[in-house]
Amino acid sequence: MTLTIDEHSLKNGVLTLVVTLVEVIQEALEGQAVRRLEGGELTDEEQERLGQALLDLDDALESIKADHGLTASVADLRRGLDDVVDDVVDRLVNPSRWADAQGGETPRGDA
Known part of the structure; x- marks a missing residue:
């Protein structure tokens, strides 16, 4: 089994991650x-x-994003990270809602 890697996509992905x-x-x-x-x-x-x-x-940062066409991909990654952070904060602030979503079990340490 061979792994094919698109070097351009890999470079853009890594650069997007670093800039973000x-x-x-x-x-x-x-x-x-x-x-x-x-x-x-x-x-x-x-x-x-x-x-x-x-x-x-x-x-x-703006120059790097413009030069490499990363403005949209950085914005997309930021939105994804923001969603993850929002979810984690919501679970910490509202453990009962998280427990309800898990079938009534409370997270460890919150019982």
């Missing part, structure tokens, strides 16, 4: 930056450098 993960990390960094800004932890110079670094990262 970097976008997720970027969002976390932006959240941390906002907390630091609101907490008054940064000097004016640090605020400027941080803002510029985040803008540069955003520009680089």
Whole structure:
């Protein structure tokens, strides 16, 4: 049995995954930056450098997506990840609904 791999699809798939993960990390960094800004932890110079670094990262990601035709595939993967996260959060926040879907059994640790 031979495995046939489409090199172009593989490269685009891996690049889509990498860009998507970097976008997720970027969002976390932006959240941390906002907390630091609101907490008054940064000097004016640090605020400027941080803002510029985040803008540069955003520009680089947009350029990579445009150059490789990944805008739609990254958006699709992000939606899929968002759906998974929403489902996990819903199960954590509403364990009784999850138990109802499982035939009345409660998840371990919630009994």
